[in-house]
Amino acid sequence: MQRKTKMEDTRERVMHIAMFPWLAMGHLLPFLRLSKLLAQKGHKIFFISTPRNINRLPKLPSNLSASITFISFPLPPISGLPSTSESSMDVPYNKQQSLKAAFDLLQQPLTEFLKCSSPDWIIYDYASHWLPPIAAELGISKAFFSLFNAATLCFMGPPSSLIEDFRTTPDDFTVVPPWVPFQSNIMFRYHEVTRYVEKTDEDVTGVSDSVRFGYTIRESDAVFVRSCPEFEPEWFNLLRDLYRKPVFPTGFLPPVIEDDDDTTWVCIKEWLDKQRVNSVVYVSLGTEASLRKEELVELALGLEKSQVPFFWVLKNEPSRPEPQIPDGFEERVQGRGMVHVGWVPQVKILSHESVGGFLTHCGWNSVVEGLGFGRVPIFLPVLNEQGLNTRLLQGKGLGFEVPRNEREGSFDSDSVANSVRLVMMDDEGESIRGKAKLMKSLFGNRDENIHHVGQLVDWIQNTSPK
Numbered sequence: 496m497q498r499k500t501k502m503e504d505t506r507e508r509v510m511h512i513a514m515f516p517w518l519a520m521g522h523l524l525p526f527l528r529l530s531k532l533l534a535q536k537g538h539k540i541f542f543i544s545t546p547r548n549i550n551r552l553p554k555l556p557s558n559l560s561a562s563i564t565f566i567s568f569p570l571p572p573i574s575g576l577p578s579t580s581e582s583s584m585d586v587p588y589n590k591q592q593s594l595k596a597a598f599d600l601l602q603q604p605l606t607e608f609l610k611c612s613s614p615d616w617i618i619y620d621y622a623s624h625w626l627p628p629i630a631a632e633l634g635i636s637k638a639f640f641s642l643f644n645a646a647t648l649c650f651m652g653p654p655s656s657l658i659e660d661f662r663t664t665p666d667d668f669t670v671v672p673p674w675v676p677f678q679s680n681i682m683f684r685y686h687e688v689t690r691y692v693e694k695t696d697e698d699v700t701g702v703s704d705s706v707r708f709g710y711t712i713r714e715s716d717a718v719f720v721r722s723c724p725e726f727e728p729e730w731f732n733l734l735r736d737l738y739r740k741p742v743f744p745t746g747f748l749p750p751v752i753e754d755d756d757d758t759t760w761v762c763i764k765e766w767l768d769k770q771r772v773n774s775v776v777y778v779s780l781g782t783e784a785s786l787r788k789e790e791l792v793e794l795a796l797g798l799e800k801s802q803v804p805f806f807w808v809l810k811n812e813p814s815r816p817e818p819q820i821p822d823g824f825e826e827r828v829q830g831r832g833m834v835h836v837g838w839v840p841q842v843k844i845l846s847h848e849s850v851g852g853f854l855t856h857c858g859w860n861s862v863v864e865g866l867g868f869g870r871v872p873i874f875l876p877v878l879n880e881q882g883l884n885t886r887l888l889q890g891k892g893l894g895f896e897v898p899r900n901e902r903e904g905s906f907d908s909d910s911v912a913n914s915v916r917l918v919m920m921d922d923e924g925e926s927i928r929g930k931a932k933l934m935k936s937l938f939g940n941r942d943e944n945i946h947h948v949g950q951l952v953d954w955i956q957n958t959s960p961k
């Protein structure tokens with residue numbers, strides 16, 4: 496990659512940038528957030544996804560609608576994948592590989608589109624490991640945008656280790672890898688790894704996620720990371736050593752509260768308005784993680800025992816008609832606890848002054864959103880890199896993990912109730928509360944975060960396409 500000379504400086508040039516996220520809300524939303532910031536800087540964006548995913552995204556503000564064009568490709572049909580399933584939340588966790596098989600078939604329409612539209616850059620996600628050679632062939636520069644933080648990426652390792660699937664047993668994931676040269680607590684617990692393996696189908700695509708990450712990183716011209724060195728300096732330094740290519744933080748991309756007619760929000764706000772400031776714990780485990788029936792029961796009973804007001808969101812389960820909360824639970828907690836099944840405006844809820852804590856699976860979007868409003872995390876990691884995020888935050892004194900059996904991950908209602916009380920009201924939780932509140936400026940301040948995107952844009956503008 497060549498840097499242009501001062502004479503050829505392209506700083507004023509409007510760039511055309513294609514964005515191609517993986518088919519998951521936790522990926523589409525931050526890709527859209529970055530798109531908006533790039534568009535605000537005067538660049539033209541093609542945001543590429545499938546029809547149902549595009550429909551689910553928040554409407555664009557009028558000042559950006561001319562700068563961001565949605566490009567919608569129907570998801571090719573795949574046997575075993577219902578035609579309405581277009582995102583990771585539409586399919587049970589063990590069917591995610593079928594979604595990847597369908598996603599891989601977007602290669603052909605995407606290639607045609609890139610040939611016709613010739614963007615300067617494409618910013619893509621981990622799943623499209625096949626994309627970089629196509630972009631290179633067409634002279635389009637290419638950056639991988641990681642929605643995992645730098646500590647997680649370092650734990651995963653350099654591309655060569657990812658491609659050869661360096662780790663083979665669950666125990667391999669429960670130790671600090673050899674390429675981390677300093678003391679670290681970033682590693683999985685045994686139950687987090689076995690849960691992941693147990694829930695994952697055979698790789699019907701023949702390509703594991705590890706291999707997808709490996710090629711995606713290795714073949715990129717640059718890696719953008721949704722985090723910042725102010726928060727995890729040692730991990731950004733190590734990442735640059737491991738990748739040996741430009742690595743840019745995007746900052747946390749704090750979300751903007753959409754001013755829309757949202758009837759769900761009107762009802763939720765009405766309930767939150769009646770609660771005391773900082774008194775409510777918001778409970779949500781994101782769009783992909785599901786608890787086992789017995790875990791849901793313990794969580795429910797724990798919330799009940801805690802005596803703390805709560806707002807609990809349960810996702811619609813593709814494979815379960817009804818959530819499995821105990822009989823009579825809602826009646827017993829009436830007035831103090833709310834259970835909502837389906838999609839909620841999470842950012843609006845977290846912004847409400849009644850919310851003090853956030854019992855979370857520790858998906859990175861939820862972490863950013865919760866800490867951005869100074870809400871104190873209570874961790875209940877389930878899948879993916881959520882255990883690593885938990886270790887990163889807990890290591891900094893930012894939140895408290897529900898105690899569990901280290902090996903099989905079981906927890907009971909008392910461990911939930913005690914954790915909730917500790918974080919929300921006990922004296923022992925004072926320092927955790929104080930530290931989480933301090934994070935508001937780092938995670939939530941839009942002006943502070945925007946300078947990372949500014950630096951990244953300066954770099955891509957002055958870097959000639961291959």
Ligand SMILES: O=c1ccn([C@@H]2O[C@H](COP(=O)(O)OP(=O)(O)O[C@H]3O[C@H](CO)[C@@H](O)[C@H](O)[C@H]3O)[C@@H](O)[C@H]2O)c(=O)[nH]1
Binds near residue numbers: 522808839880
């Ligand atoms: O009812 C809901 C449910 C979710 N959200 C939003 O959806 C996003 C969910 O993202 P996240 O909290 O990261 O959860 P998941 O979607 O479950 O996360 C997947 O993607 C993340 C980013 O890669 C990873 O950190 C997780 O491990 C992985 O499971 C957030 O912006 C939420 O605000 C809502 O607005 N309303």
